[in-house]
Amino acid sequence: MIVILKQNVKPEQVATFCRELESMGFQINDSKGSDTHILGLIGDTKALSESWLLANPIVDSCRRVSEPYKKANRKFHPDDTVVDVSGVKIGGGNFAVMAGPCSVESEAQIVEVARRVQKSGASLLRGGAFKPRTSPYSFQGLRAEGLELLSKARAATGQPIVTELMSSEHIPLFLQEKVDMIQIGARNMQNFELLKAVGRTNVPVLLKRGLSATLEELVMSAEYIMAEGNPNVVLCERGIRTFETSMRNTLDLAAVPMLKKMTHLPVVIDPSHAAGIAFMVPSLAAAAVAVGADGLMIEVHNDPKNAKSDGAQSLTPDQFDELMDVIRPELEFFGKKLN
Structure with a gap:
């Protein structure tokens, strides 16, 4: 699952949110591009409610990723890697x-x-x-x-x-x-x-x-x-x-x-x-x-x-x-x- 954050979110808010997700057993792939800030959640996200994520004030949107590769996925990291x-x-x-x-x-x-x-x-x-x-x-x-x-x-x-x-x-x-x-x-x-x-x-x-x-x-x-x-x-x-x-x-x-x-x-x-x-x-x-x-x-x-x-x-x-x-x-x- 990928979670797209709102623009101009404070770093401490992101850190708090990531710690909460990690406490639930997820690995976080944090990717900040030129226009977007994406958190890629790696783990069993079946039980994770999208409505719970969207209720967080720093979250703009979220969607599930079906491909088995996560870290290499373009959806997790929209900008080209150098x-x-x-x-x-x-x-x-x-x-x-x-x-x-x-x-x-x-x-x-x-x-x-x-x-x-x-x-x-x-x-x-x-x-x-x-x-x-x-x-x-x-x-x-x-x-x-x-x-x-x-x-x-x-x-x-x-x-x-x-x-x-x-x-x-x-x-x-x-x-x-x-x-x-x-x-x-x-x-x-x-x-x-x-x-x-x-x-x-x-x-x-x-x-x-x-x-x-x-x-x-x-x-x-x-x-x-x-x-x-x-x-x-x-x-x-x-x-x-x-x-x-x-x-x-x-x-x-x-x-x-x-x-x-x-x-x-x-x-x-x-x-x-x-x-x-x-x-x-x-x-x-x-x-x-x-x-x-x-x-x-x-x-x-x-x-x-x-x-x-x-x-x-x-x-x-x-x-x-x-x-x-x-x-x-x-x-x-x-x-x-x-x-």
């Missing part, structure tokens, strides 16, 4: 580009790519230290060494780093290396114990949609993170599995406006994993801007032909330069700020 990743803002008109190789392979490789993508306009450096692979015989990443190399690239460029977490056992290592944004990959979207674990950190989370997940399932996974106290969640559409075989996955661009309606969280697009083919990435990136995405995640490798993973979908630094030249005027046209 997630701050070590100074880089995502959402609320701020557009962020995350770029870098699928896998961290060496210090020379990750530092070179970091410098090139930063020069082109990428504000965050992506790179895999721990790699989930379909085959157990494929390159699994440099693991702890990979995190150290990402830290060195951050030191060289100042870019915040985004990298995938596969096990809650590795959280202390991620915190030790001060990873700026934790990525939860598509295969772990419904690893609920992992989601709860990252929810107990204050590190921003990039949550990727599962290959066959509905949008509600994606938002419910975000709810797991937020319910543990971490509100800094960015949703990522990275393509879903369909009957089409000419490309790796099918990019669901319609997910962006629908998620914007369902939730207040930022939404970014990963066209590299969606198509799995490098030549398609720039077109899909431009389309992502047009449908209202808050950012892009692009795979860039200095030598794609010899990449240890996903070389076929990786752009060269020169190709990434061209992509950024395309989306800059597009972002200006749609009134978004490249952050």
Whole structure:
């Protein structure tokens, strides 16, 4: 249930009202926007009388919310959430580009790519230290060494780093290396114990949609993170599995406006994993801007032909330069700020 308060209500009146509701067993999600002040009541509200709420002099209106996700729900938080990743803002008109190789392979490789993508306009450096692979015989990443190399690239460029977490056992290592944004990959979207674990950190989370997940399932996974106290969640559409075989996955661009309606969280697009083919990435990136995405995640490798993973979908630094030249005027046209 959401309770909409009247304008210009005194803070002490709100505090008293919240304490009364909390004494009744409800968790309060307090959201004060530019024009509205909303209290989201989380708990079993079936026995809570709407007439009792409306009798309170500070209450303007109230209504019940049927969706199972509460904290992530747009109704609970009408204004867009802006997630701050070590100074880089995502959402609320701020557009962020995350770029870098699928896998961290060496210090020379990750530092070179970091410098090139930063020069082109990428504000965050992506790179895999721990790699989930379909085959157990494929390159699994440099693991702890990979995190150290990402830290060195951050030191060289100042870019915040985004990298995938596969096990809650590795959280202390991620915190030790001060990873700026934790990525939860598509295969772990419904690893609920992992989601709860990252929810107990204050590190921003990039949550990727599962290959066959509905949008509600994606938002419910975000709810797991937020319910543990971490509100800094960015949703990522990275393509879903369909009957089409000419490309790796099918990019669901319609997910962006629908998620914007369902939730207040930022939404970014990963066209590299969606198509799995490098030549398609720039077109899909431009389309992502047009449908209202808050950012892009692009795979860039200095030598794609010899990449240890996903070389076929990786752009060269020169190709990434061209992509950024395309989306800059597009972002200006749609009134978004490249952050």
